[in-house]
Every structure is written in C-alpha cells, then in structure tokens.
Amino acid sequence: MRFILQVLISALALWVADLLIDGFSISGSILSTANADGTMNSILTYLIVGLIFGLVNAIVKPIVKLIALPAYILTLGLFTFIVNALMLKLVEWISGITPITVTIDKFFWDAILAALIVSIVSFFGSLLTGGREKAENKR
Template identity: 50%
Template sequence: MSFLLRVVVNALALAAAVWIVPGIHIDAVGNDTVGLIISYLVVGLIFGFVNALVRPVVKILSLPITCLTLGLFTIVINALMLMLTAWITQFTPATMTIDHFWWDAIVGTIIISIVSALLGLFVDRDNR
C-alpha cells in the first residue's frame, strides 16, 4: 500500500511540475480525463523506479562533487533522473517530454521535490 501511495505522490508532484513549468509535457493515453490520470500514474511509476534503482548509484558516484558544492549538485542529479524518466517514457504510450535541461528540468525538479516533501508529510502522518 505504501508503494501505491508513493506512486500517487509522484504523479501529483509531476502534475504540479507540468502545470507550473511550460517546458514539461505529459501526453495522455487517450483524449479523456481517465487517460490523463493513467498517463500521470504511469510516468509517476517510472519516475519512482528510476529514483529507487538508478539514483542511489549516481549519488554514490557523485559524492565528491556533491560535497564540493555543499549538496547543490543533488539538484542536477534529480534533474538527470527526470530526464532519464522522460527518455524511458518514449517507449510507453504515456510520454513525458522536457524541452530544455537547464531551466525546465532544473525548475521541474525543484517543484517536484517541494510537492513530494509536502505530500509526504501528509502520507507519513496517516501511516503513524
């Protein structure tokens, strides 16, 4: 059940990023609202897998530069994970596109982090 909640939190955070950042787009599976919701959930699921499998390895390998930049390089790592998610979704019916790395992916990553942290507070509160 916790995994499904994380997927929903990721989908809501991605929806906030798509809504705020004009360079991030998620194409719906169909033309209706259900297709759009399924698209966000699929992209949220892929984003969760990327964060669970690839991100820890990249964080360990980039530990020296992360320490050198006092943790700010973590934003770049998160943006790279978002770009990797966009690349993986090219092979699914629900595709996510990011126009530019520097502004769109970086700002999208910051928005996703803030929304995920805020929603995570409510999800963790319900689990206690």
C-alpha cells in the same frame, strides 16, 4: 503499500510541475480512443509516469548518488537538483518506449525547475501522509 503511496505522490508532483512549467509536459493515451474518458486517461498517464519515476528513483538514483558523492560534498548538497533533473531526463527517455510522452524542452532550466517543483511537492506530500515519519522510524 508505501511504494504505492510514493507513486501517487510522485504522480501528483509531476502533474503540478506540468501545470507550472511551460517547457515540461506529460501527455499520452493509455486507454483506447473508442471509450476513453479524458480525465481517466490523464490520471492513468500521470500514475504510469509516477511509477516510472519511482522505479528510476529506487533503482538508478542511489547508484548516481554514490558516484556523484564528491560533487554533493563540494556543492554542499546543491548537486541534488542536477541529479533530480537527470532522473527526469531518464524518465523522458524511458517514456519513449511507451505510449506516454514526457517532454523537457530545455535541459538546464526546465529540468531543474521541474525537479525543484517535484521535490517540494513530494516533500510536502510525504509530510501530509506521514511517509517521512514512517521512513525515519524504520531506521
């Protein structure tokens, strides 16, 4: 249940990043064009990208964080934005095998800004749903 909630929050965060950043866009057609509703198609697109993003964060990100631990220490945690931008670039690459297109124009600025917005929206989304408190109580 917690993973599904995290996918929903990620989808919302990616939608906000898509709205605010010109160089970051998510598009695609999940439903067939014969009976496709534009709103439902958009919602499904963001949910699938949120699922991909959640899987990348659950599987790949811990490994990258472990390898990049010295960079985290040297930058006092600011390297987190670079790692989050790399995770978005990985989502962009993975989406290439799906009917969904995630596009990041300029790696440094667009990916960093998108990662920052996704992090902020995800943080507040988790606070509103109580996800952070539940995760801390399990530790």
